[in-house]
Amino acid sequence: MSLTRVRRHRSGVKSNQWLQLLRGLGAAALVTLAGVVIFALLMQWIKPSEGAVRVFNQVLKLVSIAVGVWIAVGRGNQGGLLRGAAVGLGYMLIGVMLYALLSGQQAPFTSYLADLGMGIAGGGIVGMILSNLSP
Numbered sequence: 001m002s003l004t005r006v007r008r009h010r011s012g013v014k015s016n017q018w019l020q021l022l023r024g025l026g027a028a029a030l031v032t033l034a035g036v037v038i039f040a041l042l043m044q045w046i047k048p049s050e051g052a053v054r055v056f057n058q059v060l061k062l063v064s065i066a067v068g069v070w071i072a073v074g075r076g077n078q079g080g081l082l083r084g085a086a087v088g089l090g091y092m093l094i095g096v097m098l099y100a101l102l103s104g105q106q107a108p109f110t111s112y113l114a115d116l117g118m119g120i121a122g123g124g125i126v127g128m129i130l131s132n133l134s135p
Helices: 002-046 050-073 080-103 109-131
Strands: none
Touching (some): 050 109
16 A cells, blocks of 8 residues: 555656646746847837847846746755756757747757757756755
């Protein structure tokens, strides 16, 4: 009887981890959406250069990943490096696919790899930091 209880518990933990990852991806997407809307409204008054828009885009991606990892990992939980990297990878995969579909432009393959690498590294680092914070 206790053996079945352990099995149920383990599968519950795994499904909970997937749910946390999905919640983290959703939070990252919402942060991105809010950031883009706010920046679009501010662009009318600020009129930033193309370089400033690129910098904002990269910072927004990293902030979105950090918020998503925070939701997915939490403070002091185990597996922060892997879960954070998974959130970063998922976020960047979705972003790369949406960019390719919506813009109709094809960026160089190395650009896509750089974005994926940034997502994995950024998410992994934030996840590692959060795992080492006391709850």
